[in-house]
Amino acid sequence: MSVGLVICSHSAKLAEGVAELAGQMAKAVTIVPAGGTGDGRIGTSVELVSAAVEKLLDEGLDVAVLTDLGSATMTVESVIEALGPDRAAHVRHAEGPLVEGAVAASVAAQIGGDLTAVALAAQAKELFA
Amino acid sequence: MAGELTAAWAVAWMRDAAGVLARQREELIELDRAIGDGDHGENMDRGFQAVVAGLDASAASPKEVLSSAGRTLISTVGGAAGPLYGTALMRAGQAAKERIDADNLVAVLSAALEGVQARGKAQVGDKTMVDAWSPAVEAARQANEGGATPLDVLRAAASAAEQGAEATVGMVARKGRASYLGERSVGHQDPGATSTAHILQSAAKAAAA
Ligand SMILES: [Mg+2]
Numbered sequence: 001m002s003v004g005l006v007i008c009s010h011s012a013k014l015a016e017g018v019a020e021l022a023g024q025m026a027k028a029v030t031i032v033p034a035g036g037t038g039d040g041r042i043g044t045s046v047e048l049v050s051a052a053v054e055k056l057l058d059e060g061l062d063v064a065v066l067t068d069l070g071s072a073t074m075t076v077e078s079v080i081e082a083l084g085p086d087r088a089a090h091v092r093h094a095e096g097p098l099v100e101g102a103v104a105a106s107v108a109a110q111i112g113g114d115l116t117a118v119a120l121a122a123q124a125k126e127l128f129a
Numbered sequence: 130m131a132g133e134l135t136a137a138w139a140v141a142w143m144r145d146a147a148g149v150l151a152r153q154r155e156e157l158i159e160l161d162r163a164i165g166d167g168d169h170g171e172n173m174d175r176g177f178q179a180v181v182a183g184l185d186a187s188a189a190s191p192k193e194v195l196s197s198a199g200r201t202l203i204s205t206v207g208g209a210a211g212p213l214y215g216t217a218l219m220r221a222g223q224a225a226k227e228r229i230d231a232d233n234l235v236a237v238l239s240a241a242l243e244g245v246q247a248r249g250k251a252q253v254g255d256k257t258m259v260d261a262w263s264p265a266v267e268a269a270r271q272a273n274e275g276g277a278t279p280l281d282v283l284r285a286a287a288s289a290a291e292q293g294a295e296a297t298v299g300m301v302a303r304k305g306r307a308s309y310l311g312e313r314s315v316g317h318q319d320p321g322a323t324s325t326a327h328i329l330q331s332a333a334k335a336a337a338a
Pocket of ligand 1: 166
């Protein structure tokens with residue numbers, strides 16, 4: 001199943017920028033930014049991330065969610081829990097350095113990688129080898 | 130049995146917590162500014178105002194009140210506190226009986242602590258809200274073993290949480306953005322542990338009313 005990406009950052013601008021950058025090498029991949037609180041503050045929003053994830057699931061995609069700082073992790077885990085087990089099976093919190101991970105993950109998705117391959121790519125391990 | 134806690138207690142608890150967190154907004158902002166991003170006061174105030182706005186005064190059970198408050202916090206607070214307190218209250222709600230006696234109260238508080246730890250992965254001593262929740266649960270357990278009423282269990286928990294929050298001053302932060310400060314985080318009280326102490330004091334106040 002094809003994989004789409006959600007970029008969850010504390011900053012809306014950062015999420016948009018990362019999505020833009022990652023999209024450069026992965027034109028066929030759907031990358032949805034979900035940054036900030038939704039009302040202009042720095043932070044993360046369960047509602048924004050949830051809407052982005054649901055949108056991709058409804059398009060029939062598996063979803064890798066990439067995050068920046070610690071509390072974004074908690075937001076994403078809350079979103080995945082609330083999906084229920086059936087839909088949650090198609091969603092993965094892909095941990096890694098956000099910029100490098102998003103580029104690597106989007107390329108993995110572009111070349112047909114499944115959710116596991118994309119999540120592995122998001123760790124951007126080769127950059128630190 | 131006298132002193133059992135009902136939905137009315139849970140509603141009063143959330144209302145009192147919202148009032149206290151609004152009054153302590155600046156204090157929490159200052160604490161979070163020292164070792165974090167400075168948003169804790171605003172986030173807690175905003176989140177609990179939303180909880181109060183969504184309260185159902187005719188709710189039949191503490192479970193309804195606490196679970197719904199938890200969901201509201203998760204969806205309205207854009208910082209770590211939303212998922213942490215939201216999960217805590219949702220788990221507390223799941224553990225709560227229709228009428229909460231002292232035994233059940235210990236289970237409710239334990240469930241809240243477990244929720245915080247499941248979500249935040251912090252241990253005791255990491256300088257987080259766990260350092261207030263954990264001694265609070267332990268004090269509640271001891272009070273209950275000594276035959277305390279629910280009110281006295283909550284008073285014991287609140288007082289232990291306050292001491293726990295004060296003890297975070299000497300700790301090095303090992304979780305969240307404060308951990309980037311390392312040793313420089315020593316000397317500052319953790320904002321999450323502080324708000325936990327306020328919230329548990331509200332729980333006791335609501336039980337006394
Ligand atoms: Mg903060």
